[in-house]
Amino acid sequence: MIEERKRPLTTKGHPTLVGSLAPAPTSLCRITPERGCPPWSFKYDSQPGLSHSDRRAVFAFLKMTGTNTKVATGGGRERGGDYSPLDSKEPVKTMRPKDTAWLQQRIKAWSPLITAPWTIPIFFILAVIFAPIGGLLLYTSAQVQELTIDYTHCLTSANDTMSPIPRSSFSTYFHTPLTPADLDAYRWRSSPATKTCTLQFTIPSNFTPPVLFRYKLTNLHTNHRRFVMSLDRAQLMGEARTRDELMSHSDTNFRCNPLYANSAGIPYYPCGEIANSMFNDTFHAPVRAADGHVYPITSRGIAWPHDRALYRPTAYKPADVVPPPFWEEAFPQGYNSSNMPNLQDWEEFHVWMRPAGLARFSRLAKRNDHNVLGAGVWQMNVTSRFSTQGYNGRKALVLTTSSAMGGRGTELGWAYVVSAVVCAVLGVGMTAGVLGVPRQLGDPAGLSWNRPDCYVVRDGRECGSLWERHSVSALFVQQAGTGAATRNRSGALKNCNNGHKTRRDETRRDETNLLILSCLLSFHDEP
Known part of the structure; x- marks a missing residue:
């Protein structure tokens, strides 16, 4: 079932991005002798209150979808942007880290959900381990x-x-x-x-x-x-x-x-x-x-x-x-x-x-x-x-x-015994709390790695991964080339809530994608 997204994800106090998809004038693209201006490009005007992270997010999305990114997304140095003006030959300056699993934090990690069925046995196991160790240390110390x-x-x-x-x-x-x-x-x-x-x-x-x-x-x-x-x-x-x-x-x-x-x-x-x-x-x-x-x-x-x-x-x-x-x-x-x-x-x-x-x-x-x-x-x-x-x-x-454990000293032995007693008391207390006052656990489906992927829908028939189909880029290119009016926000971008789940290894990537996409959801049509 496809659910329409009706609320733009914009931060209060920040201006709405004004964007359009239309053939770009030559002043907004880099023109070389061998290659002219492409028939389409994406441009927007940033107001003085626009945040740095929003500009960077839109630029990353345009780069991802294949849209012409050789435009000054920051408005030039005189407007506080991150990139050089379009008519300048200076290299583009950026502090964006490389797209690697290490720098982009996409390395696989184990994130256990610590619940009572896991915590209670751990406390009892620690008590069973610490008690004999403490008793052995006290016994060997007593032989000295x-x-x-x-x-x-x-x-x-x-x-x-x-x-x-x-x-x-x-x-x-x-x-x-x-x-x-x-x-x-x-x-x-x-x-x-x-x-x-x-x-x-x-x-x-x-x-x-x-x-x-x-x-x-x-x-x-x-x-x-x-x-x-x-x-x-x-x-x-x-x-x-x-x-x-x-x-x-x-x-x-x-x-x-x-x-x-x-x-x-x-x-x-x-x-x-x-x-x-x-x-x-x-x-x-x-x-x-x-x-x-x-x-x-x-x-x-x-x-x-x-x-x-x-x-x-x-x-x-x-x-x-x-x-x-x-x-x-x-x-x-x-x-x-x-x-x-x-x-x-x-x-x-x-x-x-x-x-x-x-x-x-x-x-x-x-x-x-x-x-x-x-x-x-x-x-x-x-x-x-x-x-x-x-x-x-x-x-x-x-x-x-x-002795086998050295000289006489009871401090370490008593430390293990006290730790065993504390673990046992915590285990008994948590067991009594779970049995006496049970509490319903949260729905795991609400976790970020269990949420459905974000999809782009065109004509209500196409539903695919944003990273696999690049539907946004294809849609933008088609509309810019034909000169058709840009599809409004409610019809162009929707959340395909059809039960599809993202794979574990794509969790962090898709969450980043959702952040970038939220910036584009705030766009509206220009005449």
């Missing part, structure tokens, strides 16, 4: 045993005899709960002369290997931009850099500035703020208090394997460099042939040179991958050189085991 002792104020709070450690300074997570007698065994003593802090602690159940000894720092921002960039890669790779080379810097490469050399001009090795602030507390092997058994620990294997490739033995001689300022306590006499650090094999240095992303972090210091740390009372000496007073921070010893 951990002991944390904050010894920041050990040298100032403890004395030369064993005294109880404040309960707020240590935390435990063991498979076997601690008894009051076990808690009483947590003690410490200090020796300020040697800066040694002795920590005594109880382990109620065996620690299976690997057993890891970490240091934990709080309120230290190692991710600061100036701090991270304060190093010289060439020096770390073994090159003997001079003072001037270490001092040079720019806005994007600070190198070792300001820690590049001492007051005498001797370069620091290694230079920069990261190396200077290296954690230098020493964890000694723990000793069982009952029988004096020493549990062996080592620093081999604490760094990532590829970190070794970032460092090389230095070409410096010990007399050519000095230790950084914070290393003077460890090297009071400076460097010599016996204590010159080999950065390539120094894994504690490798670990420290990886800045942390947060202000509270822990780093691996020692480990044992073969022996079980048995239950009982243990004592461990810590040489405390690393100062935390300058940045109001804290430091702690962390003794822990490991």
